[in-house]
Every structure is written in structure tokens, then in C-alpha cells.
Amino acid sequence: MEEAPPVIEQVVEPVVVVVERPPITLKDTISDSSIIIPESMDLATDSVLSDWFVQNYIYTDSSCVGDHYNIDYPDSVYKERLASLPVVMDMTYNPIVKSYINTYAAKRRGLVEYMLGLGNYYFPIFEEVLDKNDMPLELKYLPVIESALKPTARSRMGATGIWQFMHATGRQMGLEINSLVDERCDPVKSSEAAAKYLKQLYNIYNDWSLAIAAYNCGPGNVNKAIKRSGGKTGYWDIYFFLPKETRGYVPAFIAATYIMNYYNEHNLCPVVTDMPAHSDTVVVNKMIHFEQICDNLDI
Numbered sequence: 045m046e047e048a049p050p051v052i053e054q055v056v057e058p059v060v061v062v063v064e065r066p067p068i069t070l071k072d073t074i075s076d077s078s079i080i081i082p083e084s085m086d087l088a089t090d091s092v093l094s095d096w097f098v099q100n101y102i103y104t105d106s107s108c109v110g111d112h113y114n115i116d117y118p119d120s121v122y123k124e125r126l127a128s129l130p131v132v133m134d135m136t137y138n139p140i141v142k143s144y145i146n147t148y149a150a151k152r153r154g155l156v157e158y159m160l161g162l163g164n165y166y167f168p169i170f171e172e173v174l175d176k177n178d179m180p181l182e183l184k185y186l187p188v189i190e191s192a193l194k195p196t197a198r199s200r201m202g203a204t205g206i207w208q209f210m211h212a213t214g215r216q217m218g219l220e221i222n223s224l225v226d227e228r229c230d231p232v233k234s235s236e237a238a239a240k241y242l243k244q245l246y247n248i249y250n251d252w253s254l255a256i257a258a259y260n261c262g263p264g265n266v267n268k269a270i271k272r273s274g275g276k277t278g279y280w281d282i283y284f285f286l287p288k289e290t291r292g293y294v295p296a297f298i299a300a301t302y303i304m305n306y307y308n309e310h311n312l313c314p315v316v317t318d319m320p321a322h323s324d325t326v327v328v329n330k331m332i333h334f335e336q337i338c339d340n341l342d343i
Contacts, residue, residue, distance in 0.1 A: 071280035075139040079292040083199050084192040085147060114150040114310050125306055126298070132180040133252045135298050136280065144292070144299030149310040155192060156303055161315030162193040163304065166206070166231060173235040177243060180252060186238075186259075188300040189293065195229050204228045207238040217241050253279035253294050261290040 122142065126135040148156050170184035190208040191197035198204045202211065205228030211221060217237035219227040227233045245255040248263060257279060258266045269285035276282055279294055307314070 069280075071136050071278075072138055074280060074283060076283075076291060078288060079140070079295075080289045081144075081147070081292055082189045082296050084189055084197070085152060085296070112153075112311060114146070114153070116146070117309075122302070125309075126302060129182075129301065129305060131182040131301065133182055134279075135301065137298075138295075140292070140295040141298050141302075144296045145302055148299055148303040149312070153312060156307065157312055158315050159188055159193050160304065160307055160312065161317045163188075164314075164317045166193055169231050170235050173232075173239050177239045179239060179243060179246075182301055183239075183242065183252075183256075185300045185304055186256060186297060188304065189296045195231055195234075205234045206231055207234045209234065209237065213241065249277070251277065251279070256297060257286065257290055257294055260293045261287050265290065 119137070119142070122145065123137045126137050129135060166187070167184050170187070171181050174181050174183055187193055187206045187208075190203075191206045193206060195206045196204075197206065197208065199208060203209060204211075204214075204226060207228070209217070209219065209228045214221055214228045214234075214237065217240055219230075219233060219237050221228060227237075242255055242259060245258045245263060246252060249255055249258065249266070254266055254277070265287055266282075269282040270277060272285040273282045283291060303310070303312075
């Protein structure tokens with residue numbers, strides 16, 4: 045009788061899958077309770093509504109029906125959404141950025157809904173200028189935190205217009221400013237000046253976050269922050285060396301970029317805009333009365 049062959053047990057080695065996660069850095073966890081929010085966030089919705097063109101060309105969309113409350117999401121959702129945006133600039137998410145997202149989505153809902161409507165008119169103007177200068181198109185959201193898209197906005201320090209130029213900087217960038225004319229309030233000319241200035245700042249730092257920080261507080265203050273940090277050149281690395289007014293500037297910009305793209309997820313209803321999508325310039329070469337213009341254009 046033959047013996048049965050021995051049974052050989054096969055030992056299966058467990059497969060260990062190693063998932064590499066990016067290290068958690070300061071910019072991911074940084075928090076700050078002492079920052080000063082951008083002035084535009086304190087702008088009352090009534091102030092925006094007082095503009096003539098808003099009163100005549102903008103109205104609430106009655107077809108936009110939904111729950112008028114903000115939806116808060118887990119941090120992972122905000123991170124994923126910011127990472128999914130088709131942008132060039134760094135869209136870091138951290139507690140500071142989240143606080144600004146909550147401000148736009150909850151506390152300043154009415155203001156955001158009007159800015160969304162105004163953006164239908166202004167954003168194409170900004171995009172055309174930025175595209176012509178080969179600059180990131182997401183910079184079109186900078187006036188959201190500068191002026192709340194109000195072309196006649198004027199800050200406590202005297203910065204004026206939709207891009208909030210100080211008098212000296214505006215003149216330096218080629219804008220005409222005198223007793224009769226202030227081109228800082230011209231959406232097209234001020235956009236061209238802003239693109240020129242932002243490009244100059246980017247050429248200094250080769251970093252868009254530092255460039256827009258310098259746009260807010262001046263390159264001198266950014267250079268001081270870099271020096272005090274020991275020569276570091278990342279925005280979040282020099283964060284606490286920047287003026288308090290500027291610390292919240294980049295986080296607010298990231299939050300504005302987020303809310304302008306994901307407003308639907310927070311039950312925000314843009315107002316309807318009847319302002320013309322396209323405009324042109326007519327050169328007048330003879331005497332004409334404004335009454336003739338009004339009669340012909342029926343305005």
C-alpha cells in the first residue's frame with residue numbers, strides 16, 4: 045500500500061500596501077485670531093445697492109429657490125474642491141482660509157449674491173486684460189476682496205476704485221487722477237493698470253501669493269517680512285512677519301476664489317444682471333449735447 049504524498053501547506057504572505065501621505069506642514073494647520081479682515085468684507089450690502097447701475101440693472105432672481113442657509117462641510121471637502129479648481133496659484137486650505145469661507149458663505153451672504161451678479165459684467169473685463177498679459181485668470185477675484193466689485197469704492201486710507209489704487213500708485217501706473225477725472229474708477233483702465241502692477245510685483249518675487257500680498261501692503265513690507273523670517277520666501281513662512289492687515293489678504297483671496305466657484309454648494313443665489321455683456325467706446329469729434337445722447341439711447 046502506497047503512502048499518500050505529504051500535504052504541503054502554502055503560506056500566503058500578506059500584502060502590505062504603503063500609502064504615502066503628504067506631510068502636514070505649518071501652512072496646513074496655521075491659525076490666527078488677531079488678523080484684520082479686508083475692508084470690503086465690512087461693506088454693507090446697502091452700500092453696494094446704492095450705486096445707480098445696481099438700482100437700474102440688477103434684480104433678485106425669483107426663480108432661484110432654495111434653502112437660505114449655509115451648509116458647512118468637512119475639511120476634506122474644502123481641500124478637494126480647492127485642489128480641483130483650474131488655477132495656477134496655490135490654493136492652500138487651513139483654519140484661516142476656512143474662517144473666511146464661512147464669512148462669505150454665512151455672514152456676508154447678501155453681499156456675495158450681489159457680487160456674483162456683478163461678476164457677470166466685470167469678470168469678462170478682468171479676464172480679457174489678464175489673458176492679454178499672460179497672467180493667471182483667477183486674479184479676477186482680487187477685486188472681490190479689494191472693493192466688493194464696487195467701482196467707486198473708497199477705503200479709509202484713500203484707496204479708490206474697483207482695484208483700490210492709492211493716488212501715487214495709480215499715477216505711477218499711468219492712470220489720470222485730477223479734480224475732474226479719476227481713472228481708478230474706470231473698470232477697464234484700472235484693470236490694465238492693476239495687471240501692469242501685479243506683473244511688476246510677480247517679477248520681483250516669482251510667487252503670486254507674495255505678489256498679491258505686496259499689492260496690498262507694498263513690496264517694502266513684504267521685503268521686511270522676508271528679512272525678519274530669516275530669508276524665507278513662502279507666504280505662509282513669512283505670515284506672522286507681515287502687517288496684520290495683510291495677513292488675511294491671501295486667505296481671503298483663496299476664500300473668494302472658492303465661493304465664486306462653489307456658491308451653489310452653499311445655497312447662494314446670484315442676482316440677475318441686465319448690464320450689457322459687451323461695451324464699446326465712441327469717439328465724439330463734434331459738439332454734442334447730453335440731451336441728444338439721452339434721446340437717441342432712450343436713457
